[in-house]
Amino acid sequence: DAGVIQSPRHEVTEMGQEVTLRCKPISGHNSLFWYRQTMMRGLELLIYFNNNVPIDDSGMPEDRFSAKMPNASFSTLKIQPSEPRDSAVYFCASSLPNGGNTEAFFGQGTRLTVV
Amino acid sequence: DQQVKQNSPSLSVQEGRISILNCDYTNSMFDYFLWYKKYPAEGPTFLISISSIKDKNEDGRFTVFLNKSAKHLSLHIVPSQPGDSAVYFCAAIRRDAGGTSYGKLTFGQGTILTVHP
Numbered sequence: 001d002a003g004v005i006q007s008p009r010h011e012v013t014e015m016g017q018e019v020t021l022r023c024k025p026i027s028g029h030n031s032l033f034w035y036r037q038t039m040m041r042g043l044e045l046l047i048y049f050n051n052n053v054p055i056d057d058s059g060m061p062e063d064r065f066s067a068k069m070p071n072a073s074f075s076t077l078k079i080q081p082s083e084p085r086d087s088a089v090y091f092c093a094s095s096l097p098n099g100g101n102t103e104a105f106f107g108q109g110t111r112l113t114v115v
Numbered sequence: 116d117q118q119v120k121q122n123s124p125s126l127s128v129q130e131g132r133i134s135i136l137n138c139d140y141t142n143s144m145f146d147y148f149l150w151y152k153k154y155p156a157e158g159p160t161f162l163i164s165i166s167s168i169k170d171k172n173e174d175g176r177f178t179v180f181l182n183k184s185a186k187h188l189s190l191h192i193v194p195s196q197p198g199d200s201a202v203y204f205c206a207a208i209r210r211d212a213g214g215t216s217y218g219k220l221t222f223g224q225g226t227i228l229t230v231h232p
Contacts, residue, residue, distance in 0.1 A: 004158070031217045031218045031219075033218075033219065033220070035222075042222060042223070042224040042225060043159070043204065043222040043225075044222075045219065045220070045221070048217060048219055050217045055217055056219070091158050091159070093158075093220075095218040096218075097216055097217055097218035102218055103149055103161040103164060103218075104161075104218055104220055105161070106151075106158030106159045106160070107158050108156070108157055108158050109156075109157075109158050
């Protein structure tokens with residue numbers, strides 16, 4: 001398996017533009033997570049899905065952020081409009097919780113820079 | 116509210132010596148703990164884990180110890196190697212009120228480990 005695949009690896013955009021980050025989880029995994037890493041806040045969970053259904057989006061910072069999982073093999077995280085403070089590394093991870101005790105596998109991340 | 120804390124931002128160790136990374140948590144509902152390693156420009160990779168019903172888990176050079184009463188866990192790396200130099204994250208999983216867990220990880224801030232040759 002190729003692991004969790006994220007695209008793009010790097011994104012530079014101007015303030016106010018829409019940004020879409022993409023994730024393909026590991027085949028067979030039924031939980032998918034979006035994390036954001038910043039110097040100030042470390043790794044923070046934004047939203048997670050189970051069986052394609054959003055379970056908890058309380059970590060989404062603002063209404064400008066939205067996430068979808070239309071099927072088991074694809075998810076998107078969208079920021080519209082983007083702001084400089086959204087600059088961070090965004091990670092997608094997937095897992096197959098077996099009683100909740102299974103590690104999550106992470107993608108390589110998308111480094112977002114909003115100028 | 117930082118439920119998982121790694122109070123040491125960095126640790127420097129000589130090659131061949133032991134590295135000890137520490138982690139504290141506040142939520143007694145956490146029942147599974149993990150350590151991840153992260154290299155620059157890569158995603159975190161799973162290293163080792165421990166269930167709350169155990170107090171020790173060992174995998175090669177890596178051992179994780181859990182002290183539930185103190186809400187503390189530690190990662191021991193023996194012997195340390197230069198390739199171990201990375202950021203180490205402690206993470207925890209808890210079940211919700213209904214006893215369900217989806218594998219949601221709560222992370223600490225990370226500790227930068229540097230192993231000198």
